[in-house]
Amino acid sequence: MSQASQRVFSGVQPTGNLHLGNYLGAIKRFVAMQSSHECIYCVVDLHAITQDRSVWGGPEELARSTREVTAAYLASGIDPAAHIVFNQSQVAAHSELAWIFNCVARVGWLNRMTQFKDKAGKNRENASVGLYAYPNLMAADILAYRATHVPVGEDQKQHLELTRDIAQKFNIDMADACTEAGYPDGFFPLPEPLITGPATRVMSLRDGDKKMSKSDPSDLSRINLTDDADTIAKKIRKAKTDPDALPESMEALKGRPEAANLLGLFAALQDATLETVLPQFAGRQFSELKQALADLAVEKLSPIAGEMQKLMASQDHIDAILKDGAERANAIAEPVMADVRRIMGFVR
Template sequence: MKRMLSGIKPSGELTLGNYLGALRNFVNYQDEYEMVVFIANLHCITVYQDPKELRQYLKDAVALYLASGLDPQRSIIFLQSDVMEHAQLGFILACNSYLGEMNRMTQFKDKMTKGENALTVGFYTYPTLMAADILVYDPDFVPVGEDQKQHVEIARDIAERFNNRYSPTFKIPEPLIPKVGARIMSLSDPAKKMSKSEHQDKGVIYMLDEPSVIRKKVASAVTDSLGKVAFDPKNQPGIANLLQILASCRNCSIEQVLPEVENLNYGEFKKVVADAIIDLLEPIQNRYREIVSTDLLEKTLFEGKLKAQAIASRKLKKVQHKVGLEIFKK
């Protein structure tokens, strides 16, 4: 069985976009792949996080993973910081990477363009840690959104360089971009991705939002003055985004949902979208409440840590020997 790896950085509450773009796919992939899924908490602290809030975000993320259908018996689920091989391999890979590569990373360039000068070294070098997150498990595939594809590409570049320099060591992973729901945009600004770090909460549907909150947010979603429901991302980005959300919530194509809503006014259309979101999230929210009242979170992370360490430690030992860090091969 081929291996697939992915993770989410829970620097805030998980969103509908996180679920439609990643979590639901993880659940479906369990039947086809050996899944390795981690909570990228080390990446969270590349910018300051309130410790109390971060702990809650981490707990909620794991609980929502499980509530969404990830099965600890079929997937390895763990905290990134619990497997120290990630950080150790990250430093070794940093020593096999170049400043030019880091300077070309989109997130770094965006921050610099905006004049943000108080960036941490951890933020600058996060691509090498992300490469370690991937390469330490030798996955065949890494599911990512279109905007995250660059992270897999630099991991591939570093792996190929290391393999050529020291002899074959890492498997070269392939990015896998979902066809539906890969990128859900903000309700208040459809030019931007729906993000858990977005400052305007009204543009973000959180996985734990109450139905009344969801209805209010969808009702205030940005549309246009054309008055017709059509999938035209260029001229009607707000409506196109709502259609994408509706199709993704129902796990079907936009062509399949369009006949149902194309003759509705915008208010009626938004009600259909809100109903679809609520129908999708309510069972997950109910399961979440059950999970947080048990010891399933702690048990899942402990068992996941042991399974992940068993894989990662073998790879790190091999890497350490290849670069000459071990005096005696163990």
């Protein structure tokens, strides 16, 4: 399979304000992949409801957040005509295939998923079944389109490994039926991760050891994609640092999480590597890095915030894009599901 024919699937949850971590870790990469891959980009609203309503906000907030993620996709440069942009709940294949995968995946596999442990915390007995089975739905999201590649952050690599395990077990368990259906090598591909470039894991501006998160109670911990220029500059000025001058080597950067985070953010926004950015600031004070980072962040993010604001004022336009994308996504997923039903022996 040539690179041009590789199919990428990925999605972003609509659970509150999008931030710089979402942009650098996901959306910016989505934009870059458009030139080399067939791309399907989803707003994963079914995933959003796996946690308590206090997290996803209820019906009005979910609808608003779904449109906001779509606006961020478009404002960042994703082309909904050349590629597919839709929200997950509009394509029934996701839910149908997720149930089949609930019956393929093993409880022991899910028990190893660290993200469930992190999100459920000490309250595991009161967590939803949806949160526990979330990785099976993620597998269905990918495999309903027989996607070959998935851009993932470090925290999602484990889920992608599970997706590969589910695909492989399905192929082995149903080998005879797959062969009869015309797939002697197995029906589902084993999708590969795409993890490239700096800042795949963006950390909090208030604690370089914690991931940047919309759930952090301090708004100073993150840069929201809707922040204006003054707010972006203020948050970067207030970012946590250490007392030493900036390091001169990658080795000296170890054990300095705040320095690594701010330099990594600069590198990612500049489309550079940490190794090439480090000499620009070696031996200098954090204040100089913060000023340069603030200027760069404002330059890169302010146009996105402005375009998002315009798009959010045109709800019908966003909804039309999601509807068109869902129809095109369903045109890919439904033939896949027809084969899955035939392989499983479901009478239609």
